[in-house]
Amino acid sequence: MDAEKLNQALYDKMAAEQERFKHGLLGMTAEEALNHAYEYAMREDILMSLEVQDLPAPQAAALLESPCPLADIYKDFRDMETGHMDNIRECIEDRAESLMEAQRETAPIIPIYPHTGEYAREHGELDAFLASLETNVACRDAIETAIGEGFDGMSLHADTKGVLAVFGAERVSHVLAATLQGIRNDPRVSSGNQAWAATVPMFDTVSRHRDYLITSHPGVLSIFVTQTRKEMDAMQKQTEKKPSIKAQLAAKPVPGDQPAAKPKDREVR
Incomplete structure (x- = not known):
């Protein structure tokens, strides 16, 4: 057969x-x-x-x-020993990441309240102040989690992009800078990061900043700041490369504004 x-x-x-x-x-x-x-x-x-x-x-x-x-x-x-369960775990994680990314894109980013708590109380803006403060605390927790999960004892591979996606560059910069300004004399923090932190404006009292100061090891935190600054620079460059909607519309020809095409020469027979 x-x-x-x-x-x-x-x-x-x-x-x-x-x-x-x-x-x-x-x-x-x-x-x-x-x-x-x-x-x-x-x-x-x-x-x-x-x-x-x-x-x-x-x-x-x-x-x-x-x-x-x-x-x-x-x-x-x-x-047989196969990677079946590993594939399932990978699918679960990928799906979760996709949903988280979609949530990040649709979730509104709460703006930083640019005044003191006393100002907010006097001007009837206490809700906005407290919402901003609560978000600062959540941002601090996210940074500490990213550092804890990304540090293997020797090097740091933190999810800076994920933290920035959730809280925005301004919020992350504020929380990082507030922490570094509070430990400005710590030699474990690079001078470059200390100089950067000094340029970030603070809107409230030092005692209020203590509510959301990062408690991670200063040396590892400094590495996180460096990585985050690089990521923010890359995001800024990407934004600058992408033309605005106004520029895209200006570049498109308006129907009827194009010069008439030149008539082709008639073929001589």
């Missing part, structure tokens, strides 16, 4: 075996059948693979000798 006929015979035998397995499941209670749901699905995949896979004649013949080739193949597959 040639390879094509052997493969067809093998497929028919395994399809019949699967049909008997399915019939057995249908005779079980729903709860019992669920215990075999994974096995049924994998056996279906094995059949699907065999449908498009042409085995050499000796291999097909050897499998035909087995009284239950489908069950044998499934048992071997079940005992």
Whole structure:
């Protein structure tokens, strides 16, 4: 028997075996059948693979000798160590990241309140002040989490882009600078980052800043600040490269404003 006929015979035998397995499941209670749901699905995949896979004649013949080739193949597959669970975990994380990214894009960024708490109280703007303060605290927590998750004891690989996406460059700069201004004499913070922090304006009292000062190790925090500043510079350059909507509209020709096309010379016959 040639390879094509052997493969067809093998497929028919395994399809019949699967049909008997399915019939057995249908005779079980729903709860019992669920215990075999994974096995049924994998056996279906094995059949699907065999449908498009042409085995050499000796291999097909050897499998035909087995009284239950489908069950044998499934048992071997079940005992294999695959990256199946790793793939599932990766899919879960990817989906979560996609949803988080969508939420970041739609969530409004609360602006920094540019006055003291006393000013807010006197001018009836206490709600805006408290909302800004609460967001500062949340930003601090996010930075500390990013540092804690990104530091391996030797180097820092923090998700600066994620923190900036959620809280915006102005808020992140404010919280970082407030912290560095509070430890301006700490030698573990680079002089460049200290100089940068001094340029960021503070709108409230020093005692109020203590509500959201970052408590991470100053040396690791300085690395985070450096990485964040680089990310903000890259974002700024990207924004500058992208033309504004007004510029895009100005670059487009207005219908009717184009000069008339020159008539083509008539062909001389």
